[in-house]
Amino acid sequence: MKTLLIVRHAKSDWDDPKLSDFQRPLNSRGHKNAPEMAHRLLRKKIVPQQIVSSPANRAITTAAYFSEAFGIEKSAIIQIPAIYEASSRTLLEIINNLDNQHDFIALFGHNPGITNLVTTLCQADIYNIPTCGMAFIEFPFDDWEMISEDTGELKLYDFPKNPG
Numbered sequence: 001m002k003t004l005l006i007v008r009h010a011k012s013d014w015d016d017p018k019l020s021d022f023q024r025p026l027n028s029r030g031h032k033n034a035p036e037m038a039h040r041l042l043r044k045k046i047v048p049q050q051i052v053s054s055p056a057n058r059a060i061t062t063a064a065y066f067s068e069a070f071g072i073e074k075s076a077i078i079q080i081p082a083i084y085e086a087s088s089r090t091l092l093e094i095i096n097n098l099d100n101q102h103d104f105i106a107l108f109g110h111n112p113g114i115t116n117l118v119t120t121l122c123q124a125d126i127y128n129i130p131t132c133g134m135a136f137i138e139f140p141f142d143d144w145e146m147i148s149e150d151t152g153e154l155k156l157y158d159f160p161k162n163p164g
Contacts, residue, residue: 005106010132012058038069053108054083088116098144122152133159
């Protein structure tokens with residue numbers, strides 16, 4: 001069985017107009033939420049084998065907080081440039097090409113692609129995954145290539161303002 005953790009980057013900082021969208025860092029709330037959300041997963045013993053991320057500053061910084069909590073070397077995070085500004089179709093193509101030696105992978109990216117991907121994969125009633133929101137989805141396949149529309153089962157949906 002393949003399992004995917006889909007995470008939207010934590011809250012970013014818009015204070016410096018000289019920075020490009022790609023370069024925007026996390027704001028103070030983002031720096032607080034990312035480790036908090038990673039620890040929520042740890043308490044549930046939900047720990048991926050591999051992390052893939054958009055290389056945009058806010059996404060890779062969020063992924064780094066999760067990797068630290070999970071005991072995964074930051075240098076082991078796979079950065080995939082196509083995740084930045086990706087549509088759900090592009091994200092699905094990336095998922096279909098993931099390494100089958102890993103059964104549980106975390107993917108860090110951006111909206112609207114992330115939300116659209118989750119609703120495509122499991123027909124979840126989610127209209128907007130908030131910053132640092134995450135969806136944990138299981139698939140009945142042993143090959144990432146088999147994952148397609150409506151083949152996943154949403155096992156967990158969480159976000160920072162969720163009292164859960």
